[in-house]
Amino acid sequence: MLKEKYIVRIMTLLVCCLFLSGCTGTDPSTGPAPTSSAPMPAGDDTPTPVPTSAPKSTAEPTPVPTPEPTATPTPDPMPTSEPTLTPAPSTAPTATTEPTPEPTPVPTPESTPTPTEPSGVLIATLADVPSGATFEFDLEGEKAILVNFNGDYRAYMNRCTHKGGPNELQGEAIVCQWHDSKFDPNDGAVEQGPAAAPLEAIAIEVRDDGIYLPGAAAGDTTAEAVSFTGEVLAGTTTKYLVFTKADYDLALRMKKKVLLQFYSNWCPTCAADDNYARAAFGVMDDPDVVAFRINYQDSDTDTDEEDLARELGVSSRFTKVILVDGQPVFNQPAPWKTDDYAKELAKI
Numbered sequence: 001m002l003k004e005k006y007i008v009r010i011m012t013l014l015v016c017c018l019f020l021s022g023c024t025g026t027d028p029s030t031g032p033a034p035t036s037s038a039p040m041p042a043g044d045d046t047p048t049p050v051p052t053s054a055p056k057s058t059a060e061p062t063p064v065p066t067p068e069p070t071a072t073p074t075p076d077p078m079p080t081s082e083p084t085l086t087p088a089p090s091t092a093p094t095a096t097t098e099p100t101p102e103p104t105p106v107p108t109p110e111s112t113p114t115p116t117e118p119s120g121v122l123i124a125t126l127a128d129v130p131s132g133a134t135f136e137f138d139l140e141g142e143k144a145i146l147v148n149f150n151g152d153y154r155a156y157m158n159r160c161t162h163k164g165g166p167n168e169l170q171g172e173a174i175v176c177q178w179h180d181s182k183f184d185p186n187d188g189a190v191e192q193g194p195a196a197a198p199l200e201a202i203a204i205e206v207r208d209d210g211i212y213l214p215g216a217a218a219g220d221t222t223a224e225a226v227s228f229t230g231e232v233l234a235g236t237t238t239k240y241l242v243f244t245k246a247d248y249d250l251a252l253r254m255k256k257k258v259l260l261q262f263y264s265n266w267c268p269t270c271a272a273d274d275n276y277a278r279a280a281f282g283v284m285d286d287p288d289v290v291a292f293r294i295n296y297q298d299s300d301t302d303t304d305e306e307d308l309a310r311e312l313g314v315s316s317r318f319t320k321v322i323l324v325d326g327q328p329v330f331n332q333p334a335p336w337k338t339d340d341y342a343k344e345l346a347k348i
Helices: 002-024 245-253 268-283 303-312 338-347
Strands: 121-125 134-139 142-149 152-157 167-170 173-176 190-192 205-207 210-213 232-234 239-242 257-263 289-295 319-324 327-333
Touching: 121 134, 142 167, 232 268, 239 268, 245 257, 245 289, 257 268, 257 303, 257 338, 268 289, 268 338, 289 303, 319 338
Parallel strands: 239 289, 257 289
Antiparallel strands: 121 210, 134 142, 142 152, 167 173, 205 210, 232 239, 257 319, 319 327
16 A cells, blocks of 8 residues: 555656646756655655646736937037147347336526517617707608707607708707798697698607617618608598698608598588598508598688699599509599498509
8 A cells, every 4th residue: 555655646746747847848858857855754645736837828018118218418529729839948038128218308508588689770879869959860761850859859850841941959949940930849839930830750769778760670761660640530540631741741752542632611511521531431441541631722721732732633622632652543523422432442
């Protein structure tokens, strides 16, 4: 009995081994899987159950999602810097720049003012004309006198306004050597006839130790240094004067363009003419023109005015005469308005 029991167990083990071999896919050529050689425990007649493998699942395996490949960011390339060229040390000697020295200011010596020569023409020194003396000199080809009256110096054209005789300071008056007319040494006014008009005065300057014609360059003895002495009715640059023979002769010597306006003090038309002339010459600006108002056939007419009217052929009051270089070039016996004076003078 015991023998049969062992045979059954052996057979059972073989069947189990075969079964397991088919389940595990053991190649029969390799032989059965090794079994334990441990001895079975004695006294246990119950065969030990052989575990069977779980049946295989027929379900399709669940696909495992393949993760998308993550793009690895490529790092920006590092900027490649230009290679820095290190200059090779120069073997040439380096020039050393020396600082420019500041210029030393040169002290400017104080300038010595150059003495200015007096302007104008020297007539005489003070020593040449002692008190009470008469000094004669030339002015544009004519004779003139310089007198010292009690320390005051005055100069006049050496021509009596009566007949043109020479004059000399004698005591308290300048006396004509021909007809004894007397003139005030201070202003040339008539003190005694037969002369009726004052002497023609000459502007002078007394400075330092000399007496000068003012405003003229050295060597220039033009009549520009001479001033008019008659009453100025209007004008500054272009003067409108009461006629005097001395001023008229001076204007001719100065080569002025001369306008003569004949006027009667009792004539209303002449009075209107006189007002228009004052307005015209009050704004005229021509230094080469001078105008005179001449009395004609009225109570104020003197012999010089009568002679001039006769010389110029004037036969009517309010006549206008224009002279150039001493010669009459225009004669019109007619009243004028203000604008006519400038207009007619500009034509000549």
